[in-house]
Amino acid sequence: MHDIVFKEFLKRKGLKLTTERNAILKEIYSFHGHFDPEELLLRLRKKGTRVSKASIYRTIPLLLESGLIEEVIKVAKHSHYEHTYGHGHHDHMICLKCGSVVEFHSQELEDLQEKLCKKDGFRGISHTLEIRGYCKRCR
Amino acid sequence: MHDIVFKEFLKRKGLKLTTERNAILKEIYSFHGHFDPEELLLRLRKKGTRVSKASIYRTIPLLLESGLIEEVIKVAKHSHYEHTYGHGHHDHMICLKCGSVVEFHSQELEDLQEKLCKKDGFRGISHTLEIRGYCKRCR
DNA sequence: GTTATAATTGCGACTGAGAATCAATTACAA
DNA sequence: TTGTAATTGATTCTCAGTCGCAATTATAAC
Numbered sequence: 001m002h003d004i005v006f007k008e009f010l011k012r013k014g015l016k017l018t019t020e021r022n023a024i025l026k027e028i029y030s031f032h033g034h035f036d037p038e039e040l041l042l043r044l045r046k047k048g049t050r051v052s053k054a055s056i057y058r059t060i061p062l063l064l065e066s067g068l069i070e071e072v073i074k075v076a077k078h079s080h081y082e083h084t085y086g087h088g089h090h091d092h093m094i095c096l097k098c099g100s101v102v103e104f105h106s107q108e109l110e111d112l113q114e115k116l117c118k119k120d121g122f123r124g125i126s127h128t129l130e131i132r133g134y135c136k137r138c139r
Numbered sequence: 140m141h142d143i144v145f146k147e148f149l150k151r152k153g154l155k156l157t158t159e160r161n162a163i164l165k166e167i168y169s170f171h172g173h174f175d176p177e178e179l180l181l182r183l184r185k186k187g188t189r190v191s192k193a194s195i196y197r198t199i200p201l202l203l204e205s206g207l208i209e210e211v212i213k214v215a216k217h218s219h220y221e222h223t224y225g226h227g228h229h230d231h232m233i234c235l236k237c238g239s240v241v242e243f244h245s246q247e248l249e250d251l252q253e254k255l256c257k258k259d260g261f262r263g264i265s266h267t268l269e270i271r272g273y274c275k276r277c278r
Numbered sequence: 279g280t281t282a283t284a285a286t287t288g289c290g291a292c293t294g295a296g297a298a299t300c301a302a303t304t305a306c307a308a
Numbered sequence: 309t310t311g312t313a314a315t316t317g318a319t320t321c322t323c324a325g326t327c328g329c330a331a332t333t334a335t336a337a338c
Contacts, residue, residue, distance in 0.1 A: 016305050016314055034221055034240075038295080040249060048277050052317045057296060060220065069220045070228070071267060081199065081208045082173050089209070093261045101173075102259050109255065112248055121275035122232045128210060129268045132253060136260035155285055155334045177324075191288045196325060 002029050002068055009066035020055045021062070028069060091128075095135035102135060141168050148205035150178055155248070159194045167208060217235075234274035241274060 006025055010017050027044055028035070035043075036058050044051050063069040072124075091109070093102040117124040145164055149156050166183055167174070174182075176195050181189050202208040230248070232241040248268075256263040 014314085017271075018305070018315060020316070028220075036220070050317090053295095054297085054317065054319095055315085058243060059313085064220075071220055071266065081203075081210055083176070092262070093256065095261075102261060103260060104255060106251070108256055109248075109251055112245070112251060113268075116214065116243060116245055117232065117270060117272065118250065120232065120243060122234075122241060122270070122272055124232070124270045124272040126272070127268065127270040128268065129252075131256060131261070131263045131266040133256065133261055133263040133265070153285085157286060157334070159287070175324095189288090192324095193289080193326080194287065199284085 006063070006066060006068060009068075010062070015062070020051045021059050023049045023051055024056060024059045025063065025068065028063070052122040091130070093133065093135070095133070095138055098135065098138050100135050145202070145207060147204060148207075149201070154201070159190045159196050162188045162190055163195060163198045164202065164207065167202070230269070232270045232272065232274070234272070234277055237274065237277050239274050 003022070003025060006021070007017050010021075023044065024040070027040065027047075027049070031043075037053075037060060041051070041053055041056050044056075060069070064071065089110075090103045090105040093104065095101075113124060113127060142161070142164060145160070146156050149160075156253075162183065163179070166179065166186070166188070170182075176192075176199060180190070180192055180195055183195075199208070203210065229242045231245040232243065234240075252263060252266060
């Protein structure tokens with residue numbers, strides 16, 4: 001299934017379905033769970049598949065764009081911060097086109113998260129919700 | 140207010156309230172909005188405050204820990220991914236102590252987000268929700 | 279006010295993920 | 309089969325963030 005999706009996605013964009021891209025996709029779909037680019041490279045190397053680091057980094061954006069993979073955890077680096085006192089917690093919608101940021105707050109959302117945490121016996125301390133999409137002007 | 144919070148936080152941890160830490164906190168609270176470490180350094184430099192890059196990077200974790208600032212946007216670098224087909228969208232709770240990851244999904248949450256986007260004329264494409272706290276075993 | 283000392287600073291060197299470069303290779307439409 | 313535009317791997321480059329260390333400084337005890 002996913003290989004057909006990828007193939008058509010590439011065709012639509014006038015890109016080629018190469019051995020390497022195929023191997024990368026196949027590998028990603030051969031296991032469940034998170035991975036980062038480096039881990040993926042190691043997995044492929046272990047199986048004897050010859051794919052360069054550069055190809056992995058070049059293929060990931062394509063898989064993201066085609067919806068075949070999702071970004072799940074963003075590790076610490078390169079963060080933006082904000083002071084808290086007198087500013088109130090809020091979340092963000094980020095426009096993929098113009099980069100503008102819409103701040104929003106919803107008590108309903110906060111309460112729901114609290115409820116979900118409780119269900120899993122988790123004690124939530126903080127959270128980050130980032131909705132990516134297109135803003136009023138760019139959609 | 141925030142300076143007192145910081146002072147007490149440092150005292151509690153046996154750390155010192157230095158001129159540099161004070162200047163950094165003061166600067167952060169002198170404006171509203173996002174910043175990243177590099178921007179903060181420039182702001183301070185422009186005002187003639189002499190603080191090194193290293194001190195900024197060393198102070199940020201303290202401010203995070205004391206709750207005086209929050210991480211709001213995590214820019215692209217060092218992400219983890221996950222394949223989507225047959226895996227279904229879900230969000231994550233990450234334990235600050237043991238690092239374990241709890242996956243969860245809530246249609247109610249998805250619907251609410253959709254509703255919030257609509258309210259702001261935003262067309263949501265994807266999102267990342269990361270709840271940080273303590274898991275069942277570590278709390 | 280002195281003094282002891284543990285924490286902190288700035289500088290500069292280091293690190294490592296990811297991007298850029300480019301000649302050689304390859305997918306694919308005609 | 310062939311032409312060509314896309315792609316590859318190897319290598320180099322970049323730059324945010326970290327580390328090590330000698331010099332400095334905040335704080336608590338005297």
